[in-house]
Amino acid sequence: MAERRKFRREGEERRRQDLIEATLDCVAENGIEGATVRAIALRAGVTAGLIRHYFPAKEDLLQAAYATIVERMTAQALASLDGTGKTPAARLGAFVAANLTAPIVDARVFSLWAGFIGRAHADPALSAVHRDGYIGFRDRLEHLIAETFASAGRTADAGRLRRHAIAVNAIIDGLWIEGCMAGDLFETGELAAIGIASVERVLGIDMGGENA
Amino acid sequence: MAERRKFRREGEERRRQDLIEATLDCVAENGIEGATVRAIALRAGVTAGLIRHYFPAKEDLLQAAYATIVERMTAQALASLDGTGKTPAARLGAFVAANLTAPIVDARVFSLWAGFIGRAHADPALSAVHRDGYIGFRDRLEHLIAETFASAGRTADAGRLRRHAIAVNAIIDGLWIEGCMAGDLFETGELAAIGIASVERVLGIDMGGENA
DNA sequence: GGGCTTGTTATGCAAGCGTATAAATACGGC
DNA sequence: GCCGTATTTATACGCTTGCATAACAAGCCC
Secondary structure, eight states, X not given: OOOOOOOOOOOHHHHHHHHHHHHHHHHHHHOGGGOOHHHXXXXXXXXXXXXXXXXXXXXXXXXXXXXXXXXXXXXXXXXXXXXXXXXXHHHHHHHHHHHTSTTTSOHHHHHHHHHHHHHHTTOHHHHHHHHHHHXXXXXXXXXXXXXXXXXXXXXXXXXXXXXXHHHHHHHHHHHXXXXXXXXXGSOTTHHHHHHHHHHHHHHTOOOSOOOO | OOOOXXXXXXXXXXXXXXXXXXXXXXXXXXXXXXXXXXXXXHHHTSOGGGHHHHSSSHHHHHHHHHHHHXXXXXXXXXXXXXXXXXXXXXXXXXXXHHHTSTTTSOHHHHHHHHHHHHHHTTOHHXXXXXXXXXXXXXXXXXXXXXXXXXXXXXXXXXXXXXXXXXXXXXXXXXXXXXXXXXXXXSOTTHHHHHHHHHHHHHHTOOOSOOOO
């Protein structure tokens, strides 16, 4: 009668990570409103009360979860740059392609993104997390474009470089959303091909695409 | 003591529209989770119970509200095509510019879009409304591009035309999002200029932009 | 191996949610 | 001017939510 549940004491960082992962699962499956304290706890295999032991309030958990997903996406994108010995143009091309292929183009990731974005307007902290991610991404893009131009012997003033980064960022974002929301409307690799071709034309460079 | 509240009987369509408008206000201000039955009723100036007299369930109201906003955005975009006597290229340019300027680039509209998108994954009906809007928009774009090509004496097979529409749609979407979320990072008209220049380069046409 | 710390569970609470239902009232037809 | 009807209000119910608190036990220290 009334047997108390057994449990293990996990390391602090491990538990925090588990809770964040459970939160992401919940948001991805049922939207942000599906991420209730009880649902998260159930998925993490703990009881609801424990959450408050690691996060002062639910909002803090959501924030941490969003920061995690932003960070993860960024890392995956940057990983595509790891190949050494490539030309700057090839690196830029790989970067664009990576952002338009699985696992970055993924319904689950989009579900997370959308869920958090919807909440960002009401929550300045989430909004800040997002803006940091956006600016970081665009800066990285601008850097890649600058390198590509330099290696091609082309010059571009700061303003032009900035506008190029904005445009390329828009192409990636727009195609990413299209792919995530309506992946079934595109063939494998089609979005990446369109993205590369578009970026080539916008920047007036050759990244080895087939100019689809 | 216990004075019952006075009220007026409004026409059915008028009440429905008021409730939808109130719903949009709530979603825009506090996200979709801020759109509770009571909050909506308060803003519409009625009591909560009335909502169920016009909509079987809250979900039906949300659906109607989303359909309304999608329809409204589409109408605004199409209105930019109304000018007669323009060349197809100029019409396409006007269309792109309109989608990258107020009132379409607007934090409130984006807030609505994001709120509903976040819920779309959990609600197939909302998802269907969105997809219809997306495909309709892309088709319109493809049509404009085809006209522009035709008037320039260029030919393009169906596949190429489709890919062009996908790319231009991505540019518009991506820049739209950037503008809505971080409008303060851009000067007035900058996004429209970048959009037009990018579309010109991607399509290889001249729409009268300054090729920023 | 006994005691202490603290990670963890269990239980409870007040508030808010969507929905149901009955009473009241505005207003067109006569 | 009254009646009937359908719009609108009022009230309540059952459920879920986030959060608080007290009891408990796991694992480290000595």
